[in-house]
Amino acid sequence: MSQNTDVILDVEKVTKTFGGLVAVNDVSMQIRRGEIFAVIGPNGAGKTTFFNLITGIYKPDRGSIRFDGEDITGKDPAWIAARGMARTFQNIRLFGAMTALENVMVARHVHTKTSYADALLHTPRYHREEKKALERSMELLEYMQLGHRAQELAKNLPYGEQRRLEIARALALEPRLLLLDEPAAGMNPQETEELQEQIVKVRDDLGITIVLIEHDMKLVMSISERIAVLDYGKKLLEGTPKEVQNDPRVIEAYLGRGAVEGAQ
Amino acid sequence: MKNLARNQLLLSLAIALVAVASGFWLLSDPRGTLPFLLTLASLLGAFLLPISKWLKVLIGGAILLIVVPAAGFQNSFLFELGVQIGIYAAMALGLNVVVGLAGLLDLGYAAFFAVGAYTWAIFGSKQANEFMPVKIFPLPGEYFYLFMLLAVVAAAITGLIIGLPALRLKGDYLAIVTLGLGEVVRVLANNLDQPINITNGPQGITPIQRPPVDWFIAIFNQFGIQLDKAQAYPLFFYFLVLGIIGIVTLVNIRLDHSRFGRAWIAIREDEIAARAMGIPLLPTKLLAFATGASFSGAMGALFAAKQLYVSPESFTLIQSIIILVMVILGGMGSIPGAILGAATVTILNVDVLKTASEYLEGLRSSGFTINLGFFKYNFANLPTQLEPAKYERMVFGLIMVLMMIYRPEGIIPEKRRVLEMRESE
Numbered sequence: 001m002s003q004n005t006d007v008i009l010d011v012e013k014v015t016k017t018f019g020g021l022v023a024v025n026d027v028s029m030q031i032r033r034g035e036i037f038a039v040i041g042p043n044g045a046g047k048t049t050f051f052n053l054i055t056g057i058y059k060p061d062r063g064s065i066r067f068d069g070e071d072i073t074g075k076d077p078a079w080i081a082a083r084g085m086a087r088t089f090q091n092i093r094l095f096g097a098m099t100a101l102e103n104v105m106v107a108r109h110v111h112t113k114t115s116y117a118d119a120l121l122h123t124p125r126y127h128r129e130e131k132k133a134l135e136r137s138m139e140l141l142e143y144m145q146l147g148h149r150a151q152e153l154a155k156n157l158p159y160g161e162q163r164r165l166e167i168a169r170a171l172a173l174e175p176r177l178l179l180l181d182e183p184a185a186g187m188n189p190q191e192t193e194e195l196q197e198q199i200v201k202v203r204d205d206l207g208i209t210i211v212l213i214e215h216d217m218k219l220v221m222s223i224s225e226r227i228a229v230l231d232y233g234k235k236l237l238e239g240t241p242k243e244v245q246n247d248p249r250v251i252e253a254y255l256g257r258g259a260v261e262g263a264q
Numbered sequence: 265m266k267n268l269a270r271n272q273l274l275l276s277l278a279i280a281l282v283a284v285a286s287g288f289w290l291l292s293d294p295r296g297t298l299p300f301l302l303t304l305a306s307l308l309g310a311f312l313l314p315i316s317k318w319l320k321v322l323i324g325g326a327i328l329l330i331v332v333p334a335a336g337f338q339n340s341f342l343f344e345l346g347v348q349i350g351i352y353a354a355m356a357l358g359l360n361v362v363v364g365l366a367g368l369l370d371l372g373y374a375a376f377f378a379v380g381a382y383t384w385a386i387f388g389s390k391q392a393n394e395f396m397p398v399k400i401f402p403l404p405g406e407y408f409y410l411f412m413l414l415a416v417v418a419a420a421i422t423g424l425i426i427g428l429p430a431l432r433l434k435g436d437y438l439a440i441v442t443l444g445l446g447e448v449v450r451v452l453a454n455n456l457d458q459p460i461n462i463t464n465g466p467q468g469i470t471p472i473q474r475p476p477v478d479w480f481i482a483i484f485n486q487f488g489i490q491l492d493k494a495q496a497y498p499l500f501f502y503f504l505v506l507g508i509i510g511i512v513t514l515v516n517i518r519l520d521h522s523r524f525g526r527a528w529i530a531i532r533e534d535e536i537a538a539r540a541m542g543i544p545l546l547p548t549k550l551l552a553f554a555t556g557a558s559f560s561g562a563m564g565a566l567f568a569a570k571q572l573y574v575s576p577e578s579f580t581l582i583q584s585i586i587i588l589v590m591v592i593l594g595g596m597g598s599i600p601g602a603i604l605g606a607a608t609v610t611i612l613n614v615d616v617l618k619t620a621s622e623y624l625e626g627l628r629s630s631g632f633t634i635n636l637g638f639f640k641y642n643f644a645n646l647p648t649q650l651e652p653a654k655y656e657r658m659v660f661g662l663i664m665v666l667m668m669i670y671r672p673e674g675i676i677p678e679k680r681r682v683l684e685m686r687e688s689e
Contacts, residue, residue: 055540081542089540095533097678098526105523106530110542112523116551119522120515126522133523173542 008033008177008209009054014063016046016053023049025233026063031177036203036210038220040244041230042254047213048090050230051179055087056080068176082110086170087179090213092162096155100146100165103154104137107172111136137172144168144198160191164198171202178202180212184219192216196223221245229253276315282306283323287331294339297619303327304607311600312676328506333499343498345614347570350505351563353606354512356590357599358559361516363588364597364678365525366552367532369439371584372426372446376557378453378579379422380415380564382463385574387411388473394461408475412565419561420554422449427553431546434535446584454576468575472568475500501570508566509603512559516599519555528552529597582657586613589660593667595674604675613656620652 009031016024024046031037039047052058054065056077064073072080086107095103112133118126141147144164149157154165163183170178183199184192196219203210214220220227221241229236229244231253237244244250286302293299310323336342355377362370386392388408392401403411430441457465477496484491491499519525527548530538539545568574586609594605627643634641652659667674 057536057540076544077536077539078542078544081540087540089537093534093537095530095537097533098529102526102529106526106538106543107541109523109527114523116524119524120518122518130522169541 006033007031008068009211010066011054012064012066014050014053014060014065016049016058016060022233024053024060024230027230027233027235028063029228029235029238031209031211033209034203034207035225036199036212036223038224038227039211039213039230040215040217040220040227041236045230045253046233047230048181049233051087051181051213055085055179081173081175084174084176085179086173086175086177088163088166088170088181088183090181090185092159092166094154094162094165094169096153098154099151100141100154100157100168101134101137101150103165104140104169104172105133107169108133108137111172111174140168140171141165143171160187163187163195167198167202171206171208175208177209177211180210180214182213182215184214184216192219195219199223272315275313276319279306279309279313279315280319280323283310283327287327290331290335294335294342297615300342300615301611303331304611308604333502336499336502337495340495340498343502345611347498347501347505348614349607349610350502350509351567352587352590352610353509353603354505354563355560355587356594356602356606357509357512357516358556358563359587359591360556360597360599360602361519361528361559362552362556363591364595364602365520365532366528366549368431368549368552369435369442370553370556371439371443371581371588372449373442373556373560373587374579374581374583375426375446375449376419376422376560377564377567377583378449378576379419379557380561381568381574381578382453382469382564383415383418383561384408384411384565385469385472385568386462388568389469389471391461391464391469394464402473405473405475408473408565408569412562415561415565416558417561419564420558422561423554423557424550427550431549431553443581443584447581450576450579453579463576466576468573468577470573472572472574474569474572501566504566508562512562513599513603515559520599524548524551586660589664593663593675595677597678598674598676601674601676601678608675609660612659617652617656617659621654624650624652 007030009029011027011029011031014024014027015022027046027050039050041047049058053060056072056075056079059074064071066072067080067083067085070083072083072085095106098106112129114126114129117123118129138147138150141150144167146157146161146165146168149161149165154162157165163186167178167180167183180199184195187195199210199212200223202208212220212224224241226238227241227244228238229247229250236249236253237247239247282302283306286299286306289299290296290303307324307327310320332342332346336346355373358376359370359373362368362373387401387403388405388411389402392403393399426442426445430438430445433441453463454466456463457467463469474497477493477500480500481491481493481496484496527538527543530541530543531545531548535545538548567578571578587606590605590609591602592605593608594601594603624643624646628646628648629644631642631644633643
């Protein structure tokens with residue numbers, strides 16, 4: 001293990017069941033500040049449920065989650081987001097009827113200090129804050145190469161751009177931790193490559209810690225510093241890409257029992 | 265480019281011509297339904313067509329501030345209609361915030377109208393003497409304006425009280441609960457004559473004080489126009505409603521263009537994503553609910569003063585549904601849509617259907633006969649039950665069904681505006 005003890009997200013023995021199904025079973029994970037961390041595993045392994053637990057959409061049955069030293073177990077998603085945790089969704093969840101720019105501006109909500117009265121009376125503060133929100137949102141759109149799409153409705157953007165817009169929107173929260181749920185899903189190889197560079201850039205430029213769920217193993221292995229593998233809700237192992245790649249349990253989890261013996 | 269400019273000029277000329285012609289027609293025939301509708305159509309045309317802003321303001325101002333009041337002197341029904349449209353338009357704008365922007369289906373909206381109406385009705389009449397320790401009621405009419413603000417506050421608080429339990433539910437469940445809680449308010453108004461008589465129960469409260477209009481009459485006297493009180497009140501309420509519509513529209517636009525408006529739309533579009541972007545669900549929904557309620561409360565106070573009479577009858581479920589119909593008809597989330605929806609439904613309701621009824625009645629009593637050779641019909645045989653005014657709800661239902669099939673987004677759909685980067689400011 002590395003000596004770096006600066007942990008930004010500390011998940012401890014978290015369990016979540018739905019009826020009889022144990023979706024996440026006693027999972028612990030420590031994400032270090034500034035790293036790119038990947039969570040992989042076969043379909044139905046509980047990866048998205050794990051994200052939903054961290055971001056507060058589900059409340060864990062057992063276990064605790066600490067974000068930057070603060071206990072966030074069972075807190076409201078909006079409260080957690082305002083504290084600096086942003087995410088994207090596996091099945092894109094943009095605000096379809098709003099423009100790309102407005103989508104990003106929505107996430108400026110907690111950083112815009114306009115009161116209700118300011119908004120009604122158009123006080124100088126309203127104008128100042130609105131301008132700030134607009135400029136920062138535009139900046140982020142440019143950053144994700146979506147500047148030219150600012151005034152288009154989110155639902156009219158092509159698929160790949162929608163995925164990038166979700167990241168731009170998440171960045172507008174000015175997060176310290178960014179959770180990406182299958183950011184490359186449905187992208188062609190070229191788009192995936194661009195996305196890969198973009199993710200590394202986000203971490204390097206903005207110093208944001210990134211946790212991603214991804215099925216594209218090429219992307220996962222080339223950008224993540226550490227990887228955790230989930231299977232049937234349990235954490236199978238955790239390690240560097242090399243360690244994970246060579247572990248027979250991972251191959252077994254993906255291809256089924258007996259696959260390892262069969263391959264040998 | 266040149267062509268475009270010429271087209272715009274032609275368009276401007278055409279709409280101005282129609283507006284002037286319909287205006288004069290209305291002035292010469294103030295009782296006619298057709299000239300009235302044509303005047304309103306030119307108003308709508310001026311608003312919707314791509315013509316210069318100044319021309320829009322000129323046509324709108326001339327029709328609303330000169331033609332309609334002048335015609336209204338000869339036919340005060342026009343004021344009645346105008347005020348009714350205005351009251352409904354303000355309420356539709358309020359409900360538009362709740363249903364259109366925030367996407368919360370509220371079927372108990374008339375409850376807030378009731379709260380506003382009773383706020384002024386109780387203290388602007390002798391009713392408050394029944395339970396207040398000091399017997400100084402009715403309060404003089406000057407207090408009306410203060411009570412209009414109080415009605416806003418009272419309705420907003422009622423919105424919070426109803427919203428706090430109801431807004432934990434979504435969609436259909438929310439609709440049913442708001443329907444129930446809305447009815448609770450009406451039933452309370454109906455039964456709070458015991459043990460302490462607060463609302464005077466089903467008899468309702470009358471007479472209710474009106475704001476004084478002496479200053480209003482004095483202004484007109486300055487211009488050499490003599491008014492008596494009976495003429496002044498309809499005109500006064502007409503202008504008051506116009507002013508309130510202006511304020512309400514401005515409030516609506518400003519909220520829509522703020523972080524609150526964006527948060528409401530975000531919640532409407534996707535609750536989970538909105539929460540993940542830091543928007544707290546319940547407070548944001550409550551804000552929408554209270555905002556919508558306050559518009560309704562203000563109009564309630566005005567309604568009480570205009571009618572001189574309130575009773576629980578005026579705040580039934582059908583009222584809530586009619587306002588919802590206006591919002592859906594106009595286009596959910598659209599500000600001009602809400603106003604147009606309110607105008608369309610009100611005119612249909614109190615003018616067009618009534619006129620159609622009277623027309624059929626005329627044909628019946630004169631015994632008019634259609635003779636097409638193969639088809640002969642004497643209108644004297646027309647059953648007396650056939651009266652369009654009685655089919656109000658059927659006509660609404662039909663309109664809604666047709667809208668849902670052919671134009672589900674409403675007459676003037678919500679348009680997301682173009683945000684511009686302001687470089688130099």
